[in-house]
Amino acid sequence: MKPLDFKLPFTVPLTLRDRQIAFSFSQKHSNGKKAQRVYLNTLAILASRVYFETFGMTTDLDASESWDPLMQAFSESADLEIIGRGKIECRPVLPDTETLFIPAETWESRSGYVAVGLNAELNEARLLGFLPPLTFASEEIPLERLEPLANLLDRFATQSTRQTVHLSRWFDRTIEAGWETLETLFGSQQFAFRNTLPPDARTIKRGKRLEFETVGEQIALLVDIVQKQGEAMDIATTVMPFGETRSLPKNLQLILLDETGESILHAKPGSHHSNGIELQFSGEIGESFRIEIILLDCKLTEEFTI
Secondary structure, eight states: OOOOOTTSSEEEEOOHHHHHHHHHHHTTOOSHHHHHHHHHHHHHHHHHHHHHHHTTOOEEGGGSGGGOHHHHHHOOOOEEEETTTEEEEEEEEOTTOOEEEOOGGGTTSOSEEEEEEEOTTSSEEEEEEEEOSOOOSOSEEEGGGOBOHHHHHHHHHHHHTOOEEEGGGGGGTOOOTTOBOHHHHHTTOOOOOOOOSOOOSSEEEEEEEEEETTTTEEEEEEEEEEEOSTTEEEEEEEEEEOTTOOSOOTTEEEEEEETTSOEEEEEOOOTTOTTOEEEEEEEETTOEEEEEEEETTEEEEEEEEO
16 A cells, blocks of 8 residues: 555644644543544644635634534544534545545535545644535545545635525515526426415425536425514425426435534435435524435535525
8 A cells, every 4th residue: 555645635634733632532431442543533633624724714613513522422523613604524545545534424424525635643634635515325435535624615705705695685575596487497397386384375396407517417496485573584496307307216315404514304216206206394583504416426515595
């Protein structure tokens, strides 16, 4: 095996203070293997924090599960909360290692995965690259699959400039471009919109055509909102096939995330519902959420404020 090259690209010194924090966490676990994993995870998180804050992103260690000794005992997570962008999983990679370990428990709730190479002395870290949210087939991912860190910054930059859809304004006929009535969106095409929300006079349905350009797949994202008493709303988001496609890809994922980036609900096409998948939830005016639709290594994201 070829040892890791610590000369390039983004290198972070691991200070005595970093190692003291890692040691303090590790001592809270009597199991030797667990203590070692917590120690390495903590170093990877601290190194990643330097990287993100160097590029102007604010992190919140206290909001990360990995910073809670109780959660450490029951989880393999090494998450770092990036304010406004969700959780990044920071995975340590030791010298002479050719794979990145990504625990299955993190597959559906991360904005990305960063590989952090640690040298033998554990006094220096090198950020090796990242992986976007994917449907992984194994917990061991070859390092050769890593993307450059610059790609991660590009994704975050795109995320920060994405248009936010204001759902409560739809009732005032203020509707963002691209969101059409279902009749306009589908025309004469036959479709089935599973509306199981309670009937209400204050109801609006809109849809938007989305495309996974790299794989040539088109879908429609439908949103049904019902205004209840006060500031509460019932919301249903549905993904359906669009164009000539009559069914959704089996490996498609529909994910609801709250305003912190935490995954709340998740759905995949089933053998009996390949013509559409739906998430239903409630919220109040002023709350924000995000819808992510993932297909292989492609992700479409829509930001909403109620």
